[in-house]
Amino acid sequence: MRYFDNAATSWPKPEEVYEAVNRTLRQGGNAGRGVNAAALGASRTLYSARRSIASLFGIPDAQQVVFTQNVTEALNLALYGLLSPGDHVLASSLEHNAVMRPLEDLKGRGVAYDLIPCSMRGELDLQSLIRNIKPETRLICLTHASNVLGNILPIQEVGRIAREHGVFLLVDAAQTAGLIPIDVQRMGIDLLAFTGHKGLFGPQGTGGLFVREGIRLRPLIHGGTGSHSALLQQPENMPDIFESGTRNLPGIAGLDAGVRFITHQGLERIREHELRLMAILLEGLLDLGAEVLGPLKPEERVGLVACNFTGWEAGEICILLDREYQTITRAGLHCAPLAHRTAGTINSGALRISPGFFHTPDQVEELLKILGQIMSRR
Amino acid sequence: MSEVLVIFPSIHHALAAEELLQSLEYEFVLMPVPPHVAEGCGLGIKIREQISSEIITILCQKAIQVEKTHPLAKGEERK
Numbered sequence A: 001m002r003y004f005d006n007a008a009t010s011w012p013k014p015e016e017v018y019e020a021v022n023r024t025l026r027q028g029g030n031a032g033r034g035v036n037a038a039a040l041g042a043s044r045t046l047y048s049a050r051r052s053i054a055s056l057f058g059i060p061d062a063q064q065v066v067f068t069q070n071v072t073e074a075l076n077l078a079l080y081g082l083l084s085p086g087d088h089v090l091a092s093s094l095e096h097n098a099v100m101r102p103l104e105d106l107k108g109r110g111v112a113y114d115l116i117p118c119s120m121r122g123e124l125d126l127q128s129l130i131r132n133i134k135p136e137t138r139l140i141c142l143t144h145a146s147n148v149l150g151n152i153l154p155i156q157e158v159g160r161i162a163r164e165h166g167v168f169l170l171v172d173a174a175q176t177a178g179l180i181p182i183d184v185q186r187m188g189i190d191l192l193a194f195t196g197h198k199g200l201f202g203p204q205g206t207g208g209l210f211v212r213e214g215i216r217l218r219p220l221i222h223g224g225t226g227s228h229s230a231l232l233q234q235p236e237n238m239p240d241i242f243e244s245g246t247r248n249l250p251g252i253a254g255l256d257a258g259v260r261f262i263t264h265q266g267l268e269r270i271r272e273h274e275l276r277l278m279a280i281l282l283e284g285l286l287d288l289g290a291e292v293l294g295p296l297k298p299e300e301r302v303g304l305v306a307c308n309f310t311g312w313e314a315g316e317i318c319i320l321l322d323r324e325y326q327t328i329t330r331a332g333l334h335c336a337p338l339a340h341r342t343a344g345t346i347n348s349g350a351l352r353i354s355p356g357f358f359h360t361p362d363q364v365e366e367l368l369k370i371l372g373q374i375m376s377r378r
Numbered sequence B: 001m002s003e004v005l006v007i008f009p010s011i012h013h014a015l016a017a018e019e020l021l022q023s024l025e026y027e028f029v030l031m032p033v034p035p036h037v038a039e040g041c042g043l044g045i046k047i048r049e050q051i052s053s054e055i056i057t058i059l060c061q062k063a064i065q066v067e068k069t070h071p072l073a074k075g076e077e078r079k
Helices: A016-028 A039-057 A071-082 A095-108 A127-133 A154-166 A249-265 A265-286 A315-325 A338-341 A361-375 B009-021 B047-060
Strands: A065-068 A088-092 A112-116 A137-143 A168-172 A191-195 A208-212 A305-308 A328-333 A351-354 B001-009 B029-032 B042-050 B068-072
Touching: A016 A127, A016 A249, A016 B047, A039 A065, A039 A208, A039 A249, A039 B009, A065 A071, A071 A095, A071 A137, A071 A154, A071 A168, A071 A191, A071 A208, A088 A095, A095 A112, A095 A137, A095 A338, A154 A168, A249 A265, A265 A305, A265 A361, A315 A351, A315 A361, A338 B009, B001 B047, B009 B042, B009 B047, B042 B047, B047 B068
Parallel strands: A088 A112, A088 A137, A137 A168, A168 A191
Antiparallel strands: A065 A208, A191 A208, A305 A351, A328 A351, B001 B042, B001 B068, B029 B042
């Protein structure tokens, strides 16, 4: 199988990730539930993963990292936990449905939002962002990189604007965590939602939210935390307040192994490799006549390219690649209709190709050859 | 010998304290917080009373939150 759908979930994982999941699943024990050796071992697994994540994102205190089952849950926790009727939110016209659907639901509960327009290539209109900040604006919610256009948004600049206006900044790092350096302090990020199963190389069912110290969120879920067990009310301390019920321990152990792999490889090296693959992919696609969404310079993008070919439906190519060449890509709207509207592809969708860290340049060339063969059929 | 149980708001802090005290080669024992104390995350660190203020100071310096300290009566940990 040729796998070019790393923007949906990374594959393969580093060997250490498989081993960590296997080992943890065989060990037993439930974090925070007792002080027997197995339970303590499980608690140490969570502790270690929290520390690894904190270190990767420049988070000074690891207790501010909350584990969720994915980035969608993390975004929901941030949005529903922070916002109240009368609040106003600014988001971009590139947001994923993981943000848009909660915002639409919250609109019915008295939370207003406005979308800041982006150009067809994905550039955010910063002046429009500033103009639209109102006295009741509580939050700017922004994707770090579009899962359709692939462009990287200027988080640090938005962080500065948010600070100047006394507004919180929530960043959706689904497509950037583990691929692009993120430093919550330097970038002025108050809430960082990340998924474990993409750039961080963890298994599906892992993710989390960084909550800057001092920000009070209402928990989405209440229940047993293993702590303060005599209390009938939810404990207020981090991270327990947001971690009711058993965590996905084997998954989180795998995530920890993935993050350690990244740290060992070095983010710079990972990014360099990604840029090299993207340069080959972009040039090859343009040579084949593809209409590429998003910026054309590799350094302005993450490792995915969505595109269309004249005379072809994206879905047709995707199916041909899969059935005849055992090559995995993704076609459609990628759960981000707003981004497709921005790019002018709301009716067609696009074919998305996303190489990963374990690809070689030759494998990307091979994919381009296959696409060339398909194109020559018409 | 008088002993004190240091109680933490979350397991995260208890494990951070364990890591720190191990690295500084302090003598301590990780143990469950007796249910009748009804405080903290359920996991505490038992230390000698003599060095308790020294240890609390070190934990505070490293921003490891301590919920409270509980003097252990003889045999209390087995209640």
